[in-house]
Amino acid sequence: MTRLSRRNTLKLLLSGTTAIVAGAALTPRQLLADTLSPDTNSALIVIDVQNCFVPGGTLPVADGKAVVPVINHLAPAFDNIVITQDWHTPEHASFASSYDTKKPFDTTELDYGTQVLWPDHCVQGTDDAALVDELDLPTAELIVRKGYHQHIDSYSAFFEADRKTPTGLQGYLKERGITSVYLAGLATDFCVAWTAIDAAESGFTVYVIEDACRGIDLNGSLAKAWDAMTKAGVIRIQSSSITA
Ligand code: VGL
Ligand code: ZN
Numbered sequence: 001m002t003r004l005s006r007r008n009t010l011k012l013l014l015s016g017t018t019a020i021v022a023g024a025a026l027t028p029r030q031l032l033a034d035t036l037s038p039d040t041n042s043a044l045i046v047i048d049v050q051n052c053f054v055p056g057g058t059l060p061v062a063d064g065k066a067v068v069p070v071i072n073h074l075a076p077a078f079d080n081i082v083i084t085q086d087w088h089t090p091e092h093a094s095f096a097s098s099y100d101t102k103k104p105f106d107t108t109e110l111d112y113g114t115q116v117l118w119p120d121h122c123v124q125g126t127d128d129a130a131l132v133d134e135l136d137l138p139t140a141e142l143i144v145r146k147g148y149h150q151h152i153d154s155y156s157a158f159f160e161a162d163r164k165t166p167t168g169l170q171g172y173l174k175e176r177g178i179t180s181v182y183l184a185g186l187a188t189d190f191c192v193a194w195t196a197i198d199a200a201e202s203g204f205t206v207y208v209i210e211d212a213c214r215g216i217d218l219n220g221s222l223a224k225a226w227d228a229m230t231k232a233g234v235i236r237i238q239s240s241s242i243t244a
Helices: 003-015 028-032 064-077 169-175 188-201 221-231
Strands: 042-047 081-086 107-110 113-116 142-146 180-186 205-214 235-237
Touching: 042 064, 042 188, 064 180, 064 205, 081 169, 081 188, 142 169, 180 188, 188 205, 188 221, 221 235
Parallel strands: 042 081, 042 180, 081 142, 180 205, 205 235
Antiparallel strands: 107 113
């Protein structure tokens, strides 16, 4: 077990939160115990709740809009809220349309490895890239945009797909004294998962609020993502575990 996941386990045992840590389910007594109260060192990170990722958008996630009321309801429990936006250039390297012989959901090899090719989505400044209207987060303090380098995708809100280029979010959170992050949004198996794993590797305690997320599930990607998140020490919770 890593130092991080041991720390998370301890935290869980103390808080009694419903969760699975490193694949081990907690005992019924732990499952029945109380709830999590985010403190001033906690931030809610709302990932990519944009028109493109909900039905009617260019890369719709099934039932994607269902995350909006859950997130709106959670928001008052947090002193710190960060929002992310997928924010691509036209003809971005992650778009199938940028290649003569590719169609959406094919893959290609880029400098940094295998890249899934998506329908054109979240192009900078378009209505498709705007936050979903019903998202009601007036207290959010920062909006981080990502995926704006023409030749590099960025699922993670911390590091781009080359795994080297930082977005600046880690520095922002650490400078603000944030130690725990709670993740919600779209899509569970891409931007949420990559953000969660990078956050864990960057030393944050990471909770993914499962019912405040929806996945794309491309060739089993949702189960694989939960597996990878669990291995990284990410704590899987439900929104009902969070109180103000
Ligand atoms: C996302 C695919 C492509 C996401 C972004 O927000 O999960 N997925 N770009
Ligand atoms: Zn994208």
